[in-house]
Amino acid sequence: MSEAPVLFDIDLNVPLQEFDLELEYSGSPKSLGVFGVSGSGKTTFLECLAGLKKFDDGRIVFDGEVWLESAKGKRTKPMYRNIGYVPQDYLLFPKRDVRSNLESGKKRLLENGLEFEEVFGNAIETLELQSLLDRRVELLSGGERQRVALGRALCSGPSLLLLDEPLASLDSGLRRKILSYLVKVRDVFEIPMVVVSHNPIELQALCGEILVISEGKLIAAGPPNRVFTDAGVFELAKEGGFENVFNGRVLEHSGKTDIVCLESDKEETCIRLPATGIGIGDKALCSIASDDLMLSLQEPVGLSARNCLRGRIVSISDSGSRILSRLSVGEGGPEMIVELTQDAVDDLKLAVGSEVYAIFKTNSVRILV
Amino acid sequence: MESIYETVIRTIGWAGLSVVVIFVPGIAVAYLLSRKDFPGKHVVSALVTLPLVLPPTAVGYLLLTVFAERGLLGPETLGFDFSILLTWKAVVVACSVMAFPIFVRTAKLAFGEVDPRLEDMGKTLGMSAWRVFFSVSLPLASRGLVAAALLGFARSMGEFGATVIIAGNIPGKTQTLASAIFTAQQRGDDASATALLWVALLVGFAIVYTTEWLSMRQSREGGRRK
Structure with a gap:
């Protein structure tokens, strides 16, 4: 029996102005996050996947399909890569309404053998676009534009979604809202996605595997909680510190607080957090900053x-x-990751294997989605 | 003698026809110059601009040699006669050639105002190059293209030098607004010259005003990031 091909098989060497983007990666995460500070080459990486960046040296294979093999002179044009690209500035087609924007990739969706009405309806429902359909895109707010751009990508029947800093240009209130749409898109459409961001929390919330790029070089790869606690990466992300992000389900409403059980393969762990407004039994994505946790030996x-x-x-x-x-x-x-000082480690004689109690306040838990 | 009214109507018709003739090739050349890199691009760009800087009479003379008996497009070379010289067709040819540079340059600017990333976006949505052109680039450049057509029309309306060389200045046959002003002035008919001048001023102002307005709208709506 033949094995399924890896989803991503990438080997890039792209000369840029200040450095070269050199990246080699092979893996099959359903959602791949790309982390790095501004100007590290993240967007270039996405443009390479989309086929919008012309360069001479590299290889890109997605789901067994060769998109680029410079050694053989093969380069698949962007229109044949079957991707849904959502750039940071959305790039909605001006002078058109939302419906027309959503329909702009209809031809490919039909060629892919999908039912347009079904996907269109699904996208509208998931992203709550019904009331915007007849509105001209110039009149939309930032969050609405983001949803329309996502919807347009979904309505083109892509086999891979490429999201460039999907929350970067939104204010903090909107970020949470759009993040919840992104999680819904990931779960409802189940299309593999590559998300580029300089925000570790967004990537932890959305992605199962993270690539970290610094000045064009891949410096770390792996699951989010491993990558973002890596010494080199933690320094890059130190502005926000490390957030423990958990998937869970609301178990109980209890006055002004909720109890959420965290998803885990082995043991059920429940935490108390401020009222979420989420129904009992529904999914909740919450986070606790690593420096909001303290440890006790008793x-x-x-x-x-x-x-x-x-x-x-x-x-x-x-x-x-x-x-x-x-x-x-x-x-x-x-x-869980707990941030400590060297003094605390020394005084408590903490070591691998030590049994401890992690303590945090109800209000230290933030609900992301 | 032909009335001023007939001269104006005929000139407007010829100018309109010239714009029709150059519209599609003009857009194609403008798009290529704006978006594509190809060997000899600068040569093509210079050739397209040439009629703008040459004396119009020189362009007229060049056209005369091209359509002459043994010219590049003459009856002896092609085996059939276009019967262009000294006819209304010659007026249209002269106007088209003289209007082509300004049309292409304005249309090129219009395409330049369209954010190329919007075209890339179209490609990622599975659109073919033709579809990207017709459903993204062309609609977004439309105001600028209308401005290009209007400027081409205005240039054709005012064309004189090349026209008199290959079409002559035959009243009722090949006489245009510009050549009618010249004739009236030469024979001392100040009343006709002044009336024709006013028509030229009004039409010219209306066209330039409209193109300015369209250009401003194009810049705002082209989608190019500032």
């Missing part, structure tokens, strides 16, 4: 903090300026 009593999780330290690493301790909650439950 189970604390008489504390006002409502969350106290027993766990075991599985690693301690020095990120340069801070110590990051990885904690496995319960018996093989979800992992």
Whole structure:
């Protein structure tokens, strides 16, 4: 029996003005995140995947389909790559209404054997675009434009979505809203996606695997909680620190707080957080900053903090300026990163295997989606 | 003698026809010069602009040699006669050649105002190059293209030098607004010359005003990032 091809098989060497983008990656994540600071080559990487960047040296294979093989002089044009590209500035077609924008990739969708009405209806429902359909795109707000750009990409029947900084140009209120749409798009349409962002939290919320690019070079790759605690990467992302992002389901509404059970293969772990407004049994994506967590060697009593999780330290690493301790909650439950000082590690004699209690306040838990 | 009214109507007709003749090739050349890189691009660009800087009479003389008996497009070379010289067709040819540079330059600017990334966007949505052109580039450049057509029309309306060389100045047959002013002035008919001048001024102002307005709208709506 033949094995399914890897989703992404990429080997790029793209000369840029200040450095070369050199990246080699092979893997099959359903959603791949690309992290890096501004000007590190992230957008160029996306443009290479889209076929919009012309260069002479490289190889791109997506799902067994060769898009670029410079050694053989093969280069698939962007129109034949079957991608849905959502650039940072949306690039909606001006002088048209939303419906016309959404229909601009209809021909390809039909050629792909899909039912346009079905996909169109699905996109409108998922992204709540019904009331915008007859509006000219010039009259849309930033968040609405983002949703339309996403809808336009989805309505072209793509086999890969490319999202360039999908939340960067939105204010913080809108970010949460659009992030929830992105999560819905990922879960409803199940189209593989590559998300480029300089925000680790967005990538943790959306992606199963992260590539980190710095000055055109791939410096780390792997699952988000491993990559973003890597010493080199943590420094790049230090502005926001590290956020523990968890998928969960709302178990109970309890006054002004909710109880959410975190998704885990082995052990159910529940945390208390401010009322989410999410229905019981529905999915919730929440986060806790690693520097909002504290550790105790004994189970604390008489504390006002409502969350106290027993766990075991599985690693301690020095990120340069801070110590990051990885904690496995319960018996093989979800992992958490706790930021500590060297003094705390020394005084508490923390080491791999130490049994500890992670403590955090209800209000330290943020609901992302 | 032919009335001023007939001269004006006939000139407007010929100018309109010239714009029709140059519209499609003009757009094609403008788009190529604006968007594509190809060997000899600068040569093509210079050739297209040449009629703008040459004396119109020189262009007329060149056309005369091209359509002459043994010219490049003459009856002896082609085996059949276009019967152009000294006819209304010669007026249209002269006007088209003289209006072509200004049409192409304005249309090129119009395409230049369209953000090429919007065209890239179209490609990523599966559009063919032709479809990107017709459904993205052309609609977004439309105001600028209308401005190009109007400027081409205005140039044709005012064309004199090349026209008199290959079409002559035959009242009721090949006489245009410009050559009618010249004739009236030469024979001392100030009243006719003044009336024709006013028509030229009004038509010219209306066209230039409209193109200015369209150009401003084009810049705002072209979609190019500032």
